[in-house]
Amino acid sequence: MALGVQFIISVVLYIIILxxxxxxxxxxxxxxxxxxxxxxxxxxxxxxxxxxxxVLKENRIRCKMTQEFVSESIGVSRQAVSK
Structure with missing residues (x-):
């Protein structure tokens, strides 16, 4: 009878693990x-x-503006716009 109980317990544990x-x-x-x-x-x-x-570059290109145009518009050098 003890063997049957051990078998049932092992099956239940196997089911829980699964x-x-x-x-x-x-x-x-x-x-x-x-x-x-x-x-x-x-x-x-x-x-x-x-x-x-x-983001600025994408918007400048979308608006078809050159770096030089933007630099003149905001009063900085073209190199500043490039950076």
Whole structure:
């Protein structure tokens, strides 16, 4: 009879370990899916992280302004705008 009880306990422990492993596996899959769906957010954060110089250059190019025109407009040298 003791052998039957030990067998039942070992089976129950095995089931608990298996359930824990499956739970962790499900959490990992959920995390990966959430990460894959967050590409828009990551792209937006990359845009926000741009330096001031990069943002100014993009806007200058979008407005079709040269460095020389900007430098004359704000009263600094062209090299200052370049930096």
């Amino acid at each position: 359930a824990t492993f499956l739970g962790l596996l499900i959490l990992i899959v959920r995390c990966l899916l959430k990460y894959l769906k967050s590409t828009d957010v990551r792209h937006e954060k990359a845009i926000i992280r741009k330096s001031l110089g990069e």
